[in-house]
Structures are given as C-alpha cells and as structure tokens.
Amino acid sequence: MIYYSGPAAKFQTQTSINMPEASIQTILAGEVPTGSPLTIRGWVRTRRDSKAGFSFIQVNDGSTLHNLQVVADQSLPNYASEIRHLTSGCSVRCTGTLVESKGRGQSVELQAAEIQVLGWVEDPDTYPVQPKHHSFEFLRSVAHLRPRTNTFGAVTRVRHATARAIHDYFDRNGYYWVNTPIVTASDAEGAGELFRVSTLDLANLARDEEGNVDFRQDFFGRETFLTVSGQLNVEAFCLAMSKVYTFGPTFRAEKSNTARHLAEFWMVEPEVAFAGLDELGTLAEDFLKSVFTSVLERSADDMAFFVERIESEAVSRLEKLIASPFVRMDYSEAIRILQRSGTRFDYKPEWGLDLQTEHERYLTEQHCQAPVIVMNYPAEIKAFYMRLNDDGQTVAAMDVLAPGIGEIIGGSQREERLEVLRSRMDTEQLESGRYEWFLDLRRYGTVPHAGFGLGFERLLNYITGLTNIRDVIPYPRTPGNAPF
C-alpha cells in the first residue's frame, strides 16, 4: 500500500502568504522548482566539512522528518568565522538557490548565497540533543529540547494528524465538539482520584462551626476538582444536539506509575442519542478504522520512520486492524473462553471479577487474533451510570481490546430510566444532591443514549509503536513529576 499526501502540501502553500520562506516539507514535496531563489529557516542537525572548500549542513524546520541539505561554499563571507563552527541545535536562516544535488541521498539541496546564524548553541559540549541515539528516559528529562529529535518531531506531527483525523471523523458524521468544563464539583464520577481546585489559604484553612474545612469560603463557594471525565456534562448536550463529543484534558490523581498512565491526559468521548450498545460498538469500530486510515495516508513519512526505528509492526498492525472485522462477545462468553483455554493465568478468570490484563491479551491476541469488543459486564464492577440489562445482573458496557495494547476504548449505554438510575446511585452511596441536574436529564425528555471514552495518548502509543505514554505527550505529568 502506498500513501501520498497531496492535499497537505497544497495547504502549506496557502499559508506561505504570511511566511514567504517555504517550509522544507513543501520543498522536498517538489513544490519549489530547481533554479528558484529560496530562503529557509530552521535548526542545524549536523554539519560535515570538506577542506576542499565547502560544508554540508543538514537543516530541519519541523515541517517534515527530513532535513534539507544546505551547501555552504568557502566564498561565503562568514564561512571560516561562523559556518565552520555551526553545531547541532544552532538556528539559521539560509538564502540561496534550490539546485539538483550532485551527491547521492537527496534529490535537491540549497546552494547557499547567505547563511545567517540566528542563534548559537551556548555550550556545544553540553548541548543535550546530539545526532545519536538517546534513551527515552533521558529525553524526558529535557522535555523542552526533545521536540528537536526525529522521534519527537514525528510524534508531534502524528499527534496533530491524529487529532485532526478525530475531529474530521466526527465532523463528517454530524457530531458537535462540546468543550466540557475542566473544573467540576462532581467528586465521585467513579473514575478515580481527583485533584482539588482551591484558593483557600492552606497555611490557615477556613473552618466551619464543626471544625471542618469551610469550602463555602472557597473560590466557587463549594468544593471543586479538576475533571476526571467530561461524560456527565456532555450527556446534557447529547440530549439536545443528538451527536456530540468531547476532546480535552482530563486529570486523575491516581498514584499509578506505569507506562500507560498519566495524571494529565487527553480524552475523546463521543455521546450518541437514540443509540444502544450495538450501535456504540459499530461506532467504535468505524471510528478507529477511519482514524487509522487517515493517519496512514497523511503521515506516511513519519509512520515509515516509526517502522524503521521504533516498532517494525507499526504500520502493518494498523493495516491489519483496518482490514479485520472486530469480534464481539459477551463478558460471560469471554469468561467461559478463558476458563476453557487451558492457559494458566496468574488471576483465575471468574464470573463477577474484572478481566485482567493477561485475560484481555489472551482474548485479543490468542483466541481471536483480532480486535475484540467485550460487552455486558457484571453491574457490580462497572459505573453507576451504565444501563442495567433485563437480566438484572449485567450492564450494557463494552471494552474494545486491541492486540498488543489491551483496552483502548471503554464505554456503555447510559441508564436513561430515572428510577433505575436513582436506585443505582443509592446502592453506590452517591451524594444525590450533587447529581440532581444529571437526574433532570432523565426527568425531561429522556432517551436511550450511549458513549465511550478513548485515551488519546494510548491511541498514539498504538499508532506510533512507542510503548511509554510519557513519550507521546509534550509534557508528561506523573506522580512526583511536573518539572516543565
């Protein structure tokens, strides 16, 4: 399969109204004829000298994985004084003529008539980003400089392309993007520990008559937190706009220190009115396939890089997923399959218990060898807002499991029946006063509806083949770690 990205190149040309210098992406895409005068700006990756009287400078401007080779001749006035001292990381403005390359490895190069050094690297000896392999661990410690590496440049472009594919998908299908609040008063959305938002003086806390912290004196006049999910808020818009989604930051104060968890991450949550669990499964499948197809088309260069340097299966597994129908099965059936598998699991599969990572991997990687949608989980292990099935034991929840990554989507049909929802909230001992507005949605024109949550960074891990979630977000926030 071959992917080209013509439309993206045209888009770049239009933006050149404000930026007369062509991007390296457009130059290498062949949009600038050889013989043209040309100016580029960017950062030096490497410099190779020839004593015969010129230097080759690889310049990258972030518009593409690839560098443009700038040929600097000794006749340039600052050749000996400046150009011969360029090191990785220096910023330059290069003006000259685009010519066919006399060397192998690139079709065109810039024959420089002028090279202006915009910014030197203060101490080249200690500049952290070198043209060599760095550990991801080290690069995390220089999160402000890692965008200058091939890998993080590619991640940044693919992250953008994926976000755009998500918005495009929903736009094409009649969904509205709803910006749900970051600050919330819901303290028990059932999705994990919350970060408190407060302007109270921690050194001198306001107290009420009983000696408890008096949140009436806090900024919002009540206890508030950072959101752990936009779902509850977006449901209200779903029951007016029919098809909506959130795409924004989400916060969990869980002290989980794993390659799959962030304290601050981005989540995509579509919510569809008049839909049930089956339609939701269909949406999840169509959504993933569409987004993957779009990223493969638009980010072919960067994906090829991931295949070469990060994960050789990065492209083929997306293509495979796009081509395979997702397998659907009930939770009860999944438990039976696991119990009869003859595989020895660390945790025994048992009806009523949640599926462990090892169980999910068996189902999707061994048994089905395809993405699996597991549906209808026991009510006790799922959230209060999920719709109770007629059997009274299970809820209309689903998890989409993908080979090689596990759970990528979790969702459910929502409980739209007022009395059933109220009784489930009682069972979970939720403070009903805080959810009256949520119950209103069931009082006034309630309809069946369903939605799911997708971890954006987990999706990026799956796409890029990078295995640590901290390497697909610009500035990762994890327990004990927010230095940038």
Next chain:
RNA sequence: UCCCCGGUAGCUCAGCUGGUUAGAGCGGGUGACUGUUAAUCACUAGGUCGUUGGUUCGAAUCCGACCCGGGGAGCCA
C-alpha cells in the same frame, strides 16, 4: 501502594568474585582528508562513580538508610 531492576564523562554504556593514575563509542575542540550522508582518520579536553553512614590497610565494586529513575502489578483511559 506492592514486587523487581538501575543511578559511572554532555549522551550511550563497559568496569562491580574489593587492590596501584576509572575506560570505550558518540558529542565538543584542534588538525588531516573526501560531493559529504549520524562521513572517515589522528590528537586533545572532560568524571569528588546518586547522597550518606558503615565494613576494610584499601570501596565505583561489599552492607544499611535515604533520594531519583525505569520495568511489572493493581487502578484505569
């Protein structure tokens, strides 16, 4: 939070059955050489071996504590 593993030059690592001045590659500097491709070759600078106690004639190496990081688990997206 639990279980493992690790912290040695700017980076990637070796050295760790304790023994004289701690090594390599890359990166930096200098020089040589070539339309070069993470160029090549030579020379050169650069480290209080995470911190802190202890064992010992002697600790990067052994032991304890602490700090930091990574992997796995749980929880989840």
